[in-house]
Amino acid sequence: MLNIGKFSFASRLFLGTGKYKTAEVQKQAVEASETEVLTFAVRRMNIFDSSQPDPFEDMDLKGYRLLPNTAGAKTAEEAVRIARMADAAGMCDMIKVEVIGCDKTLLPDPVETLKASEQLLKEGFTVLAYTSDDVVLARKLQELGIHAIMPGASPIGTGLGIVNPYNLAHIIEQAVVPVIVDAGIGSPKDASYAMELGADGVLLNTAVAGADQPVKMAEAMKLAVQAGKLGHEAGRTEKKFYAQASSPTEGMSQL
Amino acid sequence: MKLTINGEEQQIPETVESVEQLLAHFNVAHKKSVVEKNGEILTKPEQKESLLNENDRLEIVHFVGGG
Numbered sequence: 578m579l580n581i582g583k584f585s586f587a588s589r590l591f592l593g594t595g596k597y598k599t600a601e602v603q604k605q606a607v608e609a610s611e612t613e614v615l616t617f618a619v620r621r622m623n624i625f626d627s628s629q630p631d632p633f634e635d636m637d638l639k640g641y642r643l644l645p646n647t648a649g650a651k652t653a654e655e656a657v658r659i660a661r662m663a664d665a666a667g668m669c670d671m672i673k674v675e676v677i678g679c680d681k682t683l684l685p686d687p688v689e690t691l692k693a694s695e696q697l698l699k700e701g702f703t704v705l706a707y708t709s710d711d712v713v714l715a716r717k718l719q720e721l722g723i724h725a726i727m728p729g730a731s732p733i734g735t736g737l738g739i740v741n742p743y744n745l746a747h748i749i750e751q752a753v754v755p756v757i758v759d760a761g762i763g764s765p766k767d768a769s770y771a772m773e774l775g776a777d778g779v780l781l782n783t784a785v786a787g788a789d790q791p792v793k794m795a796e797a798m799k800l801a802v803q804a805g806k807l808g809h810e811a812g813r814t815e816k817k818f819y820a821q822a823s824s825p826t827e828g829m830s831q832l
Numbered sequence: 833m834k835l836t837i838n839g840e841e842q843q844i845p846e847t848v849e850s851v852e853q854l855l856a857h858f859n860v861a862h863k864k865s866v867v868e869k870n871g872e873i874l875t876k877p878e879q880k881e882s883l884l885n886e887n888d889r890l891e892i893v894h895f896v897g898g899g
Contacts, residue, residue: 593899603897618898619866621838621891627859633895648898662866662893665873733899760899782899 579777581671581755582703582724584642588613589772590802591644591757592795593782594633602791604636610795616644616673616780619659644705646673653692660697671703673727673759673780683733687714695721707759710744712751719754726752727780729760730771734783736763739770749775765794765801772805773813836889844884851879854890865894 579586591614597603607615615638623629645663647656656676663669674693678686685707691714694706698721705725706718715726728748731737738761739745749756755777762768762781771779779802788794833844835854848857851874855861867874868891874882 594897595899597897616899617895619893620896622860622863622865622894624837624858624860624892627863631863631894633864645895646898661873662868663895665875666864666866666895668864668895780899 579755581705584670584703586613586642586778588799588802589778589806590768590799591616591759591778591780592785593617593780595782596786597791598786600634603786606785606791606795607636608795609792610785610799612799613640613642614644614671614780615641616646616782617668618646618648619663620649642670643668644671644673645669646675646707647693648675648677650676650693651678651686651689652676653689653696656689656693657696657700660693660702661700664702669702671705671724672697674704674706684709684729687711690714691717691721694718694723698722705757710741710748712744712747715748715756716751719752723754725755725757725777727757727759730758730767731761733760735761736784736787737761738763738767739774742770742774745771745776746774765797768798769801769805769808772802773808775809776805778802833884833886835884836887838890838892849883851882851884851890854884855879855892860892863894865892867892 579589588611590610590612592610592612593616647659650656660672676686676689677683690706694704697704703724705727706723707727708714710728718726730739757778757780758771758776759780762784768779785791785794835842835844848854851867870889
C-alpha cells in the first residue's frame with residue numbers, strides 16, 4: 578500500500594484529467610488505469626455560458642481521492658488561495674502545490690513552492706509538492722513535513738521521460754516520505770523506469786490523454802507501474818561489461 | 833448595480849441581492865463552484881446570506897481538467 582498522510586492507496590498511478598478529446602474517453606481511461614487519485618485544476622467559470630460542460634459531471638467521484646493542483650499560480654500566495662478555494666468546495670483531499678517559475682520550461686519556482694507548502698501545511702492540508710529534480714529542495718520540503726514529494730521526470734507535457742535518473746535516485750534514496758514522479762512521463766517505459774528506480778508512484782496526464790488510444794494507454798501505464806514496482810522489489814541483476822553465457826558452457830554435444 | 837465578476841465589470845439587476853441569487857441569475861447555481869467576494873471565500877450558507885453591494889469584486893471559479 579502507498580500511504581500519503583492519512584490516505585492509503587492500492588494503486589500507485591495518479592492520473593491527470595486534462596486534454597482528453599471527450600469526457601467519455603476520459604472516463605474510460607480513468608477506469609482502465611484503476612487509479613484512485615485524480616488531479617484537476619481550478620479556473621474562472623464562464624458565467625455567460627451555463628452550458629459549458631463540467632468535466633466531472635458524469636463521473637462518480639466518490640471512489641477517488643481528489644488532488645487539485647495550484648497550476649496557474651506564480652506566487653505562493655496565489656497557490657494558497659487556489660488550495661483554499663478547492664477546499665471550500667469540498668474538492669480537495671490533498672493539494673498538489675504547483676508554482677511555475679518559467680513559462681518556457683514550466684519548471685517550478687523552488688522558493689515559492691517551499692513558501693506555499695509551508696503555509697498549507699500550517700493550515701492542515703495534505704500537501705504534495707511538484708518540484709524539479711533538485712535533491713536539496715526535495716530534502717528541504719520533507720524537512721517542512723510535506724506528505725509527498727513530486728519531482729518532475731522532465732518538463733510538463735514534453736513526454737521526454739526521466740532526463741536525470743541520477744538526481745531522481747538521490748531524491749528517492751534520501752526520502753522519508755513517498756516520492757511520486759510527476760510530469761514528463763511519455764511512455765510505459767518511463768513509468769516503469771521511475772518505479773524501478775524506487776519511486777512510490779507516478780502521476781501522469783498527457784502520456785494517456787495524448788496517446789492515439791488513451792484507454793489502452795491507461796491500461797498500459799497501470800501495468801507499467803506495477804511491473805516497475807515488482808521489478809524494483811525483486812532487485813535487478815548486476816550490469817556487466819563482458820558477456821556471460823546463460824546456458825552451461827560444458828557438456829556440449831560434439832559433431 | 834455594478835459588480836466586477838471574474839475581472840470584468842458587469843451591470844446586474846437590482847433584484848439580484850445575494851451571491852446565491854447571482855449564481856441563479858447566471859444559471860450556474862447547479863454547478864460545483866467556489867465564490868470569493870472581495871477576497872473572502874464564501875461557503876454555501878454564506879452565499880445565501882452574503883448581500884451584494886455596488887463595486888463588489890467577485891471571483892467565481894470551478895474545476896476543470898488538469899494534470
